[in-house]
Amino acid sequence: MEQALYQYALRLADSSLTMGQRLAEWCGHGPYLEEDVALTNVSLDLIGHAQMFYQIAVDLSGETKTADDLAFLRDAHEFRNPLLTELPRGDFAYTTLKQYFVDVFNLHLYQALSQSNHQPLAQAGKKALMEVKYHLTRSQAWCERLSMSTAEAKQRMQQALDDLWFYTPELFETDEVMRQLADDGVIADYASLKNNWQKQVEALLKKCQLELPASGWVATGGLQGEHSEHLGYMLAEMQFLQRAYPGCEW
Amino acid sequence: MSTATEAKIFEILEAVKDPEIPVISIRELGILQQVTIDGDQISVGIIPTYSGCPAMFAITEDIKNTLKSQGFVDVNVTLLNEPVWNTDMITDSGKAAMKAFGIAPPQSLSEQQVSCPLCGSTDTTCISQFGSTACKALYRCQSCLEPFDYFKCHA
Structure with a gap:
């Protein structure tokens, strides 16, 4: 059970870390100053969530590693995030829609996790949930604003949807150990997560008059450590300092 | 150096302000949660406002420096998971x-x-x-x- 939960904590942490790192790339590139600040504030929250989940993983592992070791000293094949969260930041529409998908997912995920019978996970879920509500308010407002404004903004949102949609099923992928953890009341039930997510997301897309793409290649692999090439580049940049100067501190 | 009591340490820590809002102390903000004293060792428990708050490191250092200036050198500061901070605090x-x-x-x-x-x-x-x-x-x-x-x- 501890090993299974360790892997699950990594999945949560890696997902938040990669989302946070991608948002941090916007620093100085936001469409205007206030939005630049908002993007990086959400980034900080996500990196904070990653830190909480890495700490849970550390405490389960029984090793002397730190949360930073898990973030900065593992290679791509050891990461457990779904491919969606490692995708490049793209344009603002792409970042916004990806963020919206993940915010809705996190809302339902942390609602469920705050009920976990594993105390540290329940606490982390509660803490993260309070912040995700703000993230979702913002990303949803932007989805509406972009989809209902100029023809170019609308077209970019549609393009983002076409590109991202088939990465979303992987958010709900489970394996044998996760199903066992869910049965034991430790983690969320991913089938109902998916159900709640779909209802909420499809209602917004309809309101925004965006069309779901009919078919496409469905992403998978993150849970087994099989990633897109993008993750390697991201880690090369993110982990550079710890790799070049092991143990370096601020 | 005077004898440490919890009340005394709380009083000293009133000087530690939030780095972003330097008019409000960490106690008033709800960040400072507990002080325990074990012999010469003082443990201070704090909670973050937002989980990614980058000020926690600065606050930890400020707590240590403030207590050190009053002669308390054996201080450790722990980030607590509970309670979860909210603005009612x-x-x-x-x-x-x-x-x-x-x-x-x-x-x-x-x-x-x-x-x-x-x-x-x-x-x-x-x-x-x-x-x-x-x-x-x-x-x-x-x-x-x-x-x-x-x-x-x-x-």
Whole structure:
């Protein structure tokens, strides 16, 4: 059970870390100053969530590693995030829609996790949930604003949807150990997560008059450590300092 | 160096202010949660406001330095997981200090309208959900036209 939960904590942490790192790339590139600040504030929250989940993983592992070791000293094949969260930041529409998908997912995920019978996970879920509500308010407002404004903004949102949609099923992928953890009341039930997510997301897309793409290649692999090439580049940049100067501190 | 009592340590730590809002102490903000004394060793428990708050490191150092300046050298500061911080933990004196500093203090959940900390007008609009830090939103007063930070209600 501890090993299974360790892997699950990594999945949560890696997902938040990669989302946070991608948002941090916007620093100085936001469409205007206030939005630049908002993007990086959400980034900080996500990196904070990653830190909480890495700490849970550390405490389960029984090793002397730190949360930073898990973030900065593992290679791509050891990461457990779904491919969606490692995708490049793209344009603002792409970042916004990806963020919206993940915010809705996190809302339902942390609602469920705050009920976990594993105390540290329940606490982390509660803490993260309070912040995700703000993230979702913002990303949803932007989805509406972009989809209902100029023809170019609308077209970019549609393009983002076409590109991202088939990465979303992987958010709900489970394996044998996760199903066992869910049965034991430790983690969320991913089938109902998916159900709640779909209802909420499809209602917004309809309101925004965006069309779901009919078919496409469905992403998978993150849970087994099989990633897109993008993750390697991201880690090369993110982990550079710890790799070049092991143990370096601020 | 005087003898450490919990009350004494709390009193000394009143000097540790939030690095982003230097008029409000970490006790008033709800960050400072507990002090325990074991012989010469002093343990201070703090909680983060937002989980990604980058000020926690600075606050930890400020706590150690402040106590050190009073002769208490054996100090450890721990980040607690509980309780989960919310804006109801901010004291009334903290909210008043925040307002005088030009930051609109958090409202209760039912109050929707944020008042301008400068002129008191309730004719205000939200410019961005995120202001100068994660815990604040950026507002503008439609009456006096000043932009201001609003410390978001977080509960």
